[in-house]
Amino acid sequence: MSSSLCDTIWLSEKRKNLLLLLMEGPRDIEQIKTSLNVTAKAMMPQIKILKKQELILQKGDVYELSEIGKLVVGNMLPLLNTLEVIEENKEYWASRDTSVIPRDMFMRLGELGECMVMEPDLNHLFDLPREFTENLAKSGCILSSLSYYHPLYPSLYSKLAKSEAEVELVITESVFERLKDDSPEELRSLLNSEKTVVGVCAEGLNIPTIAVTDRFMYLCLFDRQGKYDHRKVMSFDASALHWGKELFMHYRKSFREVKDF
Template sequence: MRSSLSDTIWLSEKRKRLLLLLMEGPRDMDQIKKSLNVTSKAMMPQIKILMDNDLVLEEDRVFSLSEVGKIIVDNMNPLLSTLEVIEENPEYWATRDLSPIPSRLTQKLGELGDCMVIEPDINHLFDLPEEFTENLGKAAKVRTMLSYFHPLYPKLYSEISQKGIELDLIFTEMVYERMIEECYEEINTMANSKNTKLYILKNDIATTIAVTDMFVYICLFNKNGIYDHKKIMSFDDSAIKWGERFFDSYKEKAEQINKL
């Protein structure tokens, strides 16, 4: 009796790993044993189950995915990647307000890849993380949306602007008003820079994001609407592309500031 496809895939780690391996291309048994660190004796029964369910084909002792197998594995990858991201930091994701993230991107959290949660100790609660500030100055392009005012942001982004780094900066209305009131010199420097574009977002949003050609940095509020100083950061290429789509979704709603 054939097992359900769901059981065939998920109830065996060996079968799951083999399917993912074959997504990269056909493999013979020696290559499978080496890649998965298994023996022929352990692997052959699992291969037979996959073949019986028309997920894997064999030709001249070389194994490959069937067309149906390719469709299934292609859809497995996003789920597995998302599970890996959440399982790496389950408490963080369980306590976040994810509503500011566009729904099409929450479904692709796995693209954040190998992301770290940055949580400062009590003595550095109001400092910006070194991982963020040091890498920001090395970037060729910086795109940031600020939803809360941090006293170090005006000087930091003014210096970025003066370095000739391409800078797109979105403020919420409340942050913009405070910048004008308390940090006019810095925001004026940015406004007069040829490589900087400033935008204002009419709606308040409970997140801050910075995405560069090197990393993505995100500050999500917790479910109580409180910024608790926890951030995530990833240097993966897929995470950067994810962050760019996140930023662009709000840039489309923002108005460019042409004159202070």
């Protein structure tokens, strides 16, 4: 009785890993052994099964994906990436209000790649994460949206405005009013910078913080009860930067640029 393609792929870690490896390009048995840390004796039966299912082809001593194999593995990757993102921080994603992420983008959550959830201890509950501030200072292009006022934000972003970085900052009306009242000098630095654009959203931002730079993606979501609990997600993967920029642009649509106050 022949196995189904699903059984062939998912019931063997060796077969699955080989398919993913061959997605990167053809490999001979020595390269397969080294990359997957397996023996030829353990791998050859799995190769035989994959060849029988016409997922891989053998050309001399080299193995590669067939056209069907490329199709199958190409469709496997988004699911595997999504599972990896969820499994690493299952409780976090289960407790978030993800309705604020456009549906098509939420279905591509796997693009966040190797992301980390940062949760401060009680002694640093109101500090900005060091990973965030240090990498922000090293970034050359910054897109950021803020729906709440943090006392450290005015000085942080005004310093960026005085640097060589290109900054686009989208804030809510309430944050703008708070900046005018509590941090007028920092706000003026932002507005006077030739490389900084400040926009105010006509509609409320439903996400506490989005920051996307040429180095990282940083995201903060409310929990399912609409509460802010200081936990943030950060990723340095190129796919996460692309995903984060798309999310920023989604919320940027209804903003008006501010040049003075």
